[in-house]
Amino acid sequence: MTVRTRFAPSPTGYLHVGGVRTALFSWLFARKHGGAFVLRIEDTDLERSTAESVNAILEGMTWLGLEYDEGPFYQTKRFDRYAEVIDQLLGAGLAYRCDCSRERLDGLREQAMKDKTKPRYDGHCRSRNVPADEPHVVRFRNPEGGSVVFDDLVQGRIAISNDELDDLIIRRTDGSPTYNLTVVVDDLDMEITHVIRGDDHINNTPRQINIIAAMGKIPPRYAHVPMILGDDGARLSKRHGAVSVVEYREKGLLPEALLNYLVRLGWSHGDREIFSLDEMIELFDIEDVNKASSTFNTDKLLWLNQHYIKEDDPKRIAHLLSYLMGKLDVDPAKGPDLVDVVKAQQERAKTLVEMAEISVFFYRDFDEYDPQAAKKHLRPVALESLTRMRDRLAGLEPWTAEALHQAVADVAEELGLNMGKVAQPLRVAVVGRAASPGIDITLHLVGKQACLRRVDRAIDYVRQRAEQQG
């Protein structure tokens, strides 16, 4: 039997990291076993499903490279099929019509809570034969007595007594099918062999298994993976604050970093931290996933992102970076080759956005000095070295990193200073801040004209400051 897994999000919000990890696990499991990965959009909640959410999901999956072999299938396009199954169940007496009012149901719930028991439907309409031409819902006739047992690939054996389950609604008054019915029908029809989903579905599973049994079918294997908690400890789920994957892209995260981070949440392979997609496919196993939920930690994600930025091909980084530079009103075509800039900054940024921000000065004169940097380095004592550097740079030919390094070293020696005493004022003059790549590379990439212009500006600044101080 070939493995078939699926990811079945409901388009009622954006795609968050919890969903992505579930998708990743499903995808990895399918890939590992040479099976198929199916994408299914569970949009039966007409009120809350939106086209934007569908787009966000598809976009997120594409960005991450989690390619699906089949789909996306939309449940709203399968209503006929669900109706067919419900009618069959109805015909076989495995489901029944119910016209209990919401008020009655609410009363039942209230009373149950008051009695300190679990709220359950009382089966009022089980044998009432509610006529089909009057408003009604359809309920599944859950087996009485006994219990449902299943061996979860992550959680182990789980057993729930049928007495805990009630007759759930499978068709609403408006005729639309409900979640527990559609999931079951789809997983069966799409021949899903392994259902990998969040552990918030554990409690639904026995109901679904009962429906499957009523349909005379064999249930798939289940793997309920724990949820992810947010940085603040609050849980990440569709119903609570969670960060969209699209936001991570906009923050300059690399998909491989996010995926690597996510796969290590609840899963590990010895002491290993770095996994390429191929390595994940080779080493991942759903049975190695932990049962406990884990907390999302942005610092570690950022560390991984920096790792991948460092390791990646500068050309690819440059390609991604150019878009971000554009958002900062910089045209990377006018100035140093962006690939060279990337090579210079590759070890200095945790995100692509950060890299863009610290690279703007290569293309455009900065507005103001960083106050701290100016205060510390653009002082009267620096005047001598700045003017000497200015003269030196003006006559420098060719404008290479090697020659620039030599020029700085020469000035330092002439003045009997160490490199830092010369390089730092110069750096602040050219960069506007006290941090940048090596001074030689920095000067080289900024270019002769801009360097001279900025050094002149710094000399003026220091003179003015000296005058003000009297």
Add this chain to the structure above:
RNA sequence: GCUCCCUUCGUCUAGUGGUUAGGACGCCGGCCUCUCACGUCGGUAACAGGGGUUCGAGCCCCCUAGGGAGCGCCA
């Protein structure tokens, strides 16, 4: 309230009866160094609590506490 699930450094985790409880992120310190960063070396820090079982428990059992989920004409 009821049912189900979970519990090793702050965080992610290794660990499957005998370990100085290991690694990673973060944090702190050293080195490298023109700054920042990278790299590198070292340090900080954990078995939720209580009972058992056993010659011996992080590992097995029970209880308590804490956390999560479900209990919808949501998915």
